[in-house]
């Protein structure tokens with residue numbers, strides 16, 4: 001899944017490349033991706049064609065493009081979706097589910113491999129866009145909300161959940177998934193099952209600093225992503241993790257702090273954590 005840092009880089013690219021452009025043609029190749037918000041394909045196409053993109057926002061991993069007429073174009077990359085900029089004449093690949101071209105050139109392709117795409121998109125009234133996108137109103141966006149460490153501490157105390165499960169729960173924190181939850185906890189030196197309500201002041205500050213550092217480093221590593229089809233592949237085909245990752249995908253490899261092997265532990269169905277037993281307490 002694309003997590004907050006990669007999506008923030010995408011958002012900045014969209015701000016540069018797409019804001020100010022008017023939608024010309026919309027081609028939905030997989031009806032399922034518009035179903036959560038539209039009756040059918042024509043309903044979505046009618047809502048998006050001819051609209052002008054006026055702004056690019058993000059909440060967690062969801063992209064919210066402001067359109068004229070007080071509408072919002074929601075793009076939720078789901079578990080494996082990605083967004084790429086192409087020329088208007090580029091033939092879409094087999095895993096492309098939506099192409100949108102613009103009147104003054106260029107196109108966006110929304111893609112995801114596999115049989116069942118999890119990405120979704122739709123056009124809604126801006127007034128209710130977060131609700132339409134299914135984003136929990138009280139969930140924290142660690143970049144957007146820019147909490148102070150004391151606010152963050154109060155949030156951790158109120159949530160009272162094991163740290164890893166808290167970080168990946170979109171009812172509490174948006175845009176952090178399997179990768180950066182592990183990276184943040186390694187950076188902070190805190191165990192995945194440490195209850196969020198029992199952190200000392202020093203641990204809260206460490207975790208707070210780790211969230212900021214990991215997100216900023218990941219944004220730098222993501223660089224410019226609209227043209228780079230590989231950005232979402234944080235672990236490549238040989239199982240090698242991207243260079244900026246310290247624990248995710250590195251099981252069996254030495255921890256870069258203490259040299260002991262990184263462990264991969266199953267927390268519950270479909271949820272794993274990569275961690276160091278020595279320096280995460």
Ligand SMILES: [Zn+2]
Nearest residue numbers: 255258276279
């Ligand atoms: Zn270690």
